Amino acid sequence: MTDLKKMYSTILGDSFPMDMTISFGDQKLVYKKRTWKxxxxxxxxxxxxxxxxxxxxQEAALYELVNGNLxxxxxxxxxxxNGLVSAIDVNDMLQVGKHPGKINLTDIDNGLNIIKxxxxxxxxxxxxxxxxxxxxxxxxLANAFHRALRADRIAAxxxxxxxxxxxDIDTARLLxxxxxxxxxxxxxxxxxLDILAGRKNLRIIKIAAIDRLADFEKYRFVDFKSLIDGGIIAQQSAVNSIRSIEDLKPATTTWEGKEYxxxxxxxxxxxxxxxxxWAVEHxxxxxxVLYVKNGCTVGIGTGEQDRVGVAEIAVHKAYIKYADILCFDKYKIPYADLELAVEKGLRDRAEKEEIDSQVQEDRAGLPGCTMISDAFFPFRDGAEVGIRQGISAILxxxxxxxxxxxxxxxxxxxxKVAMMYTGQRSFKH
Incomplete structure (x- = not known):
């Protein structure tokens, strides 16, 4: 066990060069490796x-675009x-904790991808x-973080x-x-920072450019996917063009001469x-498939092979997370701990049954949610998963x-359930 723990605290270092150049015909993009003292x-x-x-x-390196236009x-x-994550310098690391690894950086990057x-x-x-x-x-901000946390306290x-x-102070206390x-x-x-310093391994990072993140909405970058044979697929990055009610389309279609x-x-x-x-979906x-209500996620289903399955997983997760937050509010322990204590005879089974009953009665907060799907429903069964839970709208x-x-x-x-179309798919792989 000691060796396993040491594995996660060992700093690997890397053998990647300080500079990298990528050529697109006669155009070049020049990158510099980011290091910190x-x-x-x-x-x-x-x-x-x-x-x-x-x-x-796995060795890794972070490169910032420093020259070239494509x-x-x-x-x-x-x-x-226009650097964000790739431009983080040591002065932006207000508390280093353990300096960031690849997953930390990509989590921040995708968070910016949504927050923008x-x-x-x-x-x-x-x-x-x-x-x-x-x-x-x-x-x-404190309310926003509090609600985001309660949406999935377990995964957070x-x-x-x-x-x-x-x-601010209120948000820092919650964090x-x-x-x-x-x-x-x-x-x-x-x-x-004095409040957050109580979490000594917490990485606290300042990215001042978040204030102008809206400028990044229409920017595209070259998105690379490396293949097992060393090949590379390059594509334009996705842009979310659904930003107002005017961008939405009515749910209407024609089938065998009949209009629906x-x-x-x-x-x-x-x-x-x-x-x-749709912004979170990006x-x-x-x-x-996502379920959202009043500007907050209720259930998030990710990375599944079929749309019915991911709609069901998002429902399942909503029920699990709802039970957990009810239990935590009432008993100050996770629902999983309550289950285990009941199985061992350490707590009254009626406590768990009361939580379970409330979850079923409330249907995990799903009634009144809007169901978001990143692509079309090939059959009606995917939408029906949400409809059975009492959703009121679909996008x-x-x-x-x-x-x-x-x-x-x-x-x-x-x-009846309202529905609108985006006319735009939002796949992310």
Missing amino acids: IAMEDGTVEERGVRYGENPD TLGDCRFISPG YLVDHPSAVILKHNNPCGAAKDSS FGGAVVLSRPC AENYLEVVCAPDFENGT TCDRQPTTEEIDDMLFG GVTSNS QAGGSMRDFETIEACNEADP
């Missing part, structure tokens, strides 16, 4: 790059001087393994938090109550949840040959 506990200073890759035995076709890609569509509000995204486990916007353990506004790996914000107000239209139109609140959910691994890409079936499912629901 980090003060050690013994007073010495060491220059280090990324701690390690996805696993402790135009392919009618797309001009992001230019040097939510900067109009105090917003918080909590990520684990490059997927959001909770996201919320609210009237205050050891997660990374990205905030859209400077961290300090939880075990987190990383907190990232555009700034940290006076007194907040969704009977009920979404409310203003449902439209707001559609736009919020950072979720596909296939995915999906549209474009299936059987769109008419999903429209029928919404119209046959009691009460």
Whole structure:
């Protein structure tokens, strides 16, 4: 066990060069490896790059674009001087804890990828393994983080938090109550670092450019996927073009000469949840289905092979997380601990039964949710998973040959379910 623990504290180092150049014909992009001079506990200073890759035995390096401009076709890609994660220097690491590894950096990056569509509000995204486990916007930053945390308190353990506004005292106090790996914000107000310092291994990172993240909405970058044979697939990065009600399309289609239209139109609140959910969806691994309500995630299903399955998984997760938060609110222990204590005869079974009964009665908070699907429903059965749980609205890409079936499912629901199309798929692999 000692050796296993040591594995995670061992710094691997890397053999990657300090500079990297990628050529696209006669155009070149020049990158510089990011390293940091980090003060050690013994007073010495060491220059280090990324701690390690996805696993402790994988070397890794972080490169920042420092020169070159790329135009392919009618797309001009992001230019040097717009660094976010790749531009983090040692002064931005307000508390190093353990200096960041690859997963920490990619979690922050994907958090920024979501937050950039939510900067109009105090917003918080909590990520684990490059997927959001909770996201919320609210009237205050503390409320946004609190709601995002309660959406999935279990997965948030050891997660990374990205905030859209400077961290204030109230938010810092909430953050300090939880075990987190990383907190990232555009700034940290006076007194907040003293509060967060109680978590000595917490990485506290300031990225001032979060204040201008909205500028990044339309930027594209070259997205690389390396293959097992050493080959590379290059693509333009995705851009979320669903930013207002004007970008949404009515759920209507024609099948065998008959026109089908969704009977009920979404409310203003449902439209707001559609736009919020689609922004979060932009950072979720596909296939995915989300349930959101009042600007907060309720259930997130990620990375499944079939749409019915991921819709069911998102429901299942919502029930698990709802039971856990009810238990934590009432008994100050996780639901899993309550289950174990009941099995061992250490607690009254009636305590667990009361929680279970409340979860079933509330249907895990899913009634009134908006269901978000990152692509079309090939059959109506995927939408029906959410309809059975009492969702009130659906946002999906549209474009299936059987769109008419999903429209029928919404119209046959009691009460009827509103649905809109994006006309845009939001896959992320």
